[in-house]
Amino acid sequence: xxxxxxxxxxxSTMLRRNLLHxxxxxxxxxxxxxxxxxLLLLFVYVFGDTISAGIGGxxxxxxxxxxxxxxxxxxxxxxTTIGTAVSVSNDMSEGIIAxxxxxxxxxxxxxxxxxxxxxxQSVISVILVGAVAAAIGFRSTxxxxxxxxxxxxxxxxxxxxxxxxxxxxGLISPNAEAASNNALPLIFLPxxxxxxxxxxxxxxxxxxxxxxxxxxxxxxxxxxxxxGTAIGHNGWLALAWCLALxxxxxxxxxxxxxxxxx
Amino acid sequence: xxxxxxxxxxSGTGPRASAAVTALGLRKSYGDKTVLxxxxxxxxxxxVFALLGPNGAGKTTTVKILSTLVSADGGQAQVAGHDxxxxxQAVRAAIGVTGQFSAVDGLITGEENMLLMADLxxxxxPAGRRIAAELLERFxxxxxxxxxxxxxxxxxxxxxxxxxxxxxxxxxxxxxEPTTGLDPRSRHTMWQIIRELVTGGVTVLLTTxxxxxxxxxxxxxxxxxxxxxxxxxxxxxxxxxxxxxxxRLRFTHPDTYRDAATALPHSTRDDDALxxxxxxxxSQRDLRALLDRLDTAGLQADHLTVHTPDLDDVFLALTGDTxxxxxxxxxxxxxxxxETAR
Numbered sequence: 057x058x059x060x061x062x063x064x065x066x067x068s069t070m071l072r073r074n075l076l077h078x079x080x081x082x083x084x085x086x087x088x089x090x091x092x093x094x095l096l097l098l099f100v101y102v103f104g105d106t107i108s109a110g111i112g113g114x115x116x117x118x119x120x121x122x123x124x125x126x127x128x129x130x131x132x133x134x135x136t137t138i139g140t141a142v143s144v145s146n147d148m149s150e151g152i153i154a155x156x157x158x159x160x161x162x163x164x165x166x167x168x169x170x171x172x173x174x175x176x177q178s179v180i181s182v183i184l185v186g187a188v189a190a191a192i193g194f195r196s197t198x199x200x201x202x203x204x205x206x207x208x209x210x211x212x213x214x215x216x217x218x219x220x221x222x223x224x225x226g227l228i229s230p231n232a233e234a235a236s237n238n239a240l241p242l243i244f245l246p247x248x249x250x251x252x253x254x255x256x257x258x259x260x261x262x263x264x265x266x267x268x269x270x271x272x273x274x275x276x277x278x279x280x281x282x283x284g285t286a287i288g289h290n291g292w293l294a295l296a297w298c299l300a301l302x303x304x305x306x307x308x309x310x311x312x313x314x315x316x317x318x
Numbered sequence: 319x320x321x322x323x324x325x326x327x328x329s330g331t332g333p334r335a336s337a338a339v340t341a342l343g344l345r346k347s348y349g350d351k352t353v354l355x356x357x358x359x360x361x362x363x364x365x366v367f368a369l370l371g372p373n374g375a376g377k378t379t380t381v382k383i384l385s386t387l388v389s390a391d392g393g394q395a396q397v398a399g400h401d402x403x404x405x406x407q408a409v410r411a412a413i414g415v416t417g418q419f420s421a422v423d424g425l426i427t428g429e430e431n432m433l434l435m436a437d438l439x440x441x442x443x444p445a446g447r448r449i450a451a452e453l454l455e456r457f458x459x460x461x462x463x464x465x466x467x468x469x470x471x472x473x474x475x476x477x478x479x480x481x482x483x484x485x486x487x488x489x490x491x492x493x494x495e496p497t498t499g500l501d502p503r504s505r506h507t508m509w510q511i512i513r514e515l516v517t518g519g520v521t522v523l524l525t526t527x528x529x530x531x532x533x534x535x536x537x538x539x540x541x542x543x544x545x546x547x548x549x550x551x552x553x554x555x556x557x558x559x560x561x562x563x564x565x566r567l568r569f570t571h572p573d574t575y576r577d578a579a580t581a582l583p584h585s586t587r588d589d590d591a592l593x594x595x596x597x598x599x600x601s602q603r604d605l606r607a608l609l610d611r612l613d614t615a616g617l618q619a620d621h622l623t624v625h626t627p628d629l630d631d632v633f634l635a636l637t638g639d640t641x642x643x644x645x646x647x648x649x650x651x652x653x654x655x656x657e658t659a660r
Contacts, residue, residue, distance in 0.1 A: 065647075080425060152421050157386070158387055
């Protein structure tokens with residue numbers, strides 16, 4: 057049997073194991089979903105009028121919903137991947153991982169199973185948050201099917217990148233608490249991006265930080281695809297961030313996993 | 319190494335039976351702490367080999383190295399004919415490992431754990447289901463098969479652990495302290511399981527802190543101490559190294575005590591405690607001879623205890639190390655080498 061076939065069969069077994077965990081213990085995933093949903097409702101119904109007045113001139117709630125949703129969808133991904141870090145950290149403390157290491161299986165399949173499982177969970181989470189957004193009035197303005205597809209592709213790529221980083225964070229964390237602390241940037245970064253207010257509404261010294269961190273280019277690109285705003289160089293930036301973080305996270309996580317227990 | 323110790327090289331110089339495991343000069347350090355300092359092993363195929371030693375002697379590290387979990391700093395080893403360093407994947411295909419801490423997935427059921435193993439061994443679904451069901455039945459887990467493994471008792475987890483190890487039909491099985499933490503009943507069940515494994519022709523390397531366990535199960539025993547092999551041999555050979563088998567007789571009357579001391583001239587006297595220590599190997603024949611001599615003299619001891627060599631004695635004899643942690647640190651593990659009769 058070729059190495060690739062072995063990798064595929066073992067990885068799909070590991071994926072099934074992780075999905076079984078997620079299905080049997082959904083509370084972690086659901087809890088993490090609450091953050092973006094609460095923020096969506098809070099910023100629309102509580103702060104919405106004030107903020108939209110501040111950035112747009114006249115209070116316009118529906119325009120602000122449209123502004124918020126792309127950022128919150130990406131925040132959902134960040135939030136879900138905290139769960140990835142926690143579950144990877146939990147998993148590594150289990151004896152079964154040592155058993156896997158003594159079995160004639162494809163080494164990488166343990167992590168691949170986690171990553172694919174986590175990406176699937178993120179996609180479901182994004183759909184759920186998207187459904188809430190649609191329910192309170194979010195509508196895309198004439199996005200073409202190609203643009204929808206590109207938006208979906210961006211979300212998946214972004215998820216993949218954050219998930220590999222989160223797997224690495226999970227691997228360096230001695231326990232679940234540490235993992236959830238280490239993964240905090242994944243939920244903190246979207247707060248200092250263009251999710252809630254435009255970059256040029258922020259203090260000048262802060263703008264470069266907010267503008268070039270991984271979330272803002274992805275948010276601006278998603279906004280452009282769904283709402284027709286200008287994307288500019290953000291598309292390339294988002295793509296570059298996704299690729300760089302995926303490669304970095306993959307290399308980091310794999311080397312951590314392989315060196316553990318030595 | 320004290321001079322009283324037997325040579326650690328393998329005595330089998332005759333026709334060499336095929337070896338399941340051979341190791342030469344295995345070394346491992348963590349930081350500046352040397353855990354293994356040159357271990358040589360030769361385990362014949364189809365035998366049970368016990369690594370006996372206290373916590374921290376290097377037992378688990380040896381198992382981790384031989385099962386490809388960690389790499390040795392020095393030395394070399396072949397497992398099932400494959401070099402550990404050159405072809406770890408071939409070694410993994412031949413072995414099964416049950417560690418000290420149960421290697422089951424607590425979040426899923428026992429049956430799901432078994433099917434997970436079958437899937438990872440690329441066993442086709444129907445065959446996997448059949449193997450899982452058979453093993454669960456064999457280890458008395460059929461009733462608990464649909465419950466999450468986290469809800470299992472210690473003994474059940476350990477049985478599930480071994481059942482999972484057997485899914486891949488390993489030729490060599492490593493059992494790292496298979497009975498540590500188990501109650502006496504589960505411990506005996508585990509012994510029974512290990513004996514049955516061997517009748518199936520597999521080679522077993524087990525580690526234990528208890529001489530009695532090694533005695534019960536193993537064909538050969540290696541005593542590990544501070545990362546080196548202090549001795550290797552059969553249980554009988556090891557016990558012969560150990561002095562200290564004796565019968566303690568306590569008396570209340572000084573007169574009886576004095577007469578008994580005369581009747582048993584080889585015994586050691588403790589005049590203050592009115593206690594005699596008569597050398598004995600603890601066998602029935604030996605005890606009967608001793609009691610006969612007391613009966614002939616018309617004497618009766620008030621209290622009689624038989625002491626057979628235990629791990630303490632083995633360690634004292636082999637290493638002179640009195641700081642060795644002993645099994646008595648485990649309260650639920652009664653010292654079974656002493657039997658008291660009144």
